[in-house]
Amino acid sequence: MTKLLMIQRSMNLKRNAGQVAFPGGLREEEETPDETALREFEEELGVDRSEVTILGYLRPEIIEEHEIFVYPVVGWLKLSEDYEFIPNFEVKKILVDELNKILSTRRMSEKGIIFELSGHTVWGASSRILDDMYRRLKQSFHENRYKTKEGYLK
Template sequence: MTGNDLIHAVTAALGNPGAATSDFDLNPNVVLPAERKLRDAAVLVPLLPSPDGARLVLTKRSSALKHHPGQIAFPGGKRDGDETLTTTALREAEEEVGLDRRKVRLIGSLPTHETVTGFQVTPQVGVIDGTFDPASEEGEVAEVFTVPLIHVLDPANYRIEGRRWRGQRRHYFVVPYGPYYIWGATARMLRSLADLVHL
């Protein structure tokens, strides 16, 4: 499939409602308090058309950060004041990777995702029109890189792994690509996208 074909497939899939996800999906023994308060956040899932097919832009967080050091993530963060979740995603992408929000054509959003850190994240999917020269936010983003979109849209590239967390074994999705170990919330949101697209 060409890059345009893949982006058209993603756009069509985003028109179908999906189920909300969480970091606890693969851990049925975890009971979440009904009265828990989640903070709103948004991430941008940036798709970049390229000669060899569309690619997905991701970041590697700085190893010096207090939360999720060195992990692979989408550009994004918590909602600021009364701004919309779309504005949050575009603002954070501009700050973290130097992506001019005027170059992003939003095509839809994925179901919300609840994280172990108490955020309700809404992934906003957008296509980057024109060139993109990443500019990493110093101290927060160690690297900006791309992954072939077809790689993360193929459920066969995902596997389930686990590790000890707060005294219990926690399971999660991973979708590795080359030297990049994509796991946790990022992998779960990408798996949600793969499940919607059905290539």
């Protein structure tokens, strides 16, 4: 069963304190999006970057109020159920749940599309990134549903 990991940001942060987000942060000079994602994941959660396999990318997002571009990098992490993360000061809580359960909570609100994760609402840029994943998985499911050895069913 595939699970999704997000974090609740510390209440002591200047930006987006207490919000649910994907691990990540600002790019350092000369870093690629992959390098930034792996460094931030390691810093925030204490997981050695060599444990993460990069799978691909989702649509970039802009956070207009901060003039920040976000380049979502999707990674795979295979850990035991009892693995203990070592979160840093930026992380209040680590949130992990089954991907299909999270995606099934998708709904519209006054904030736009939102999702629920472990009793927390995912909204804003994080929900737009999650919605991109939802749409890609849904499209892939439907495309593969009608695929045969000879091609697609008509």
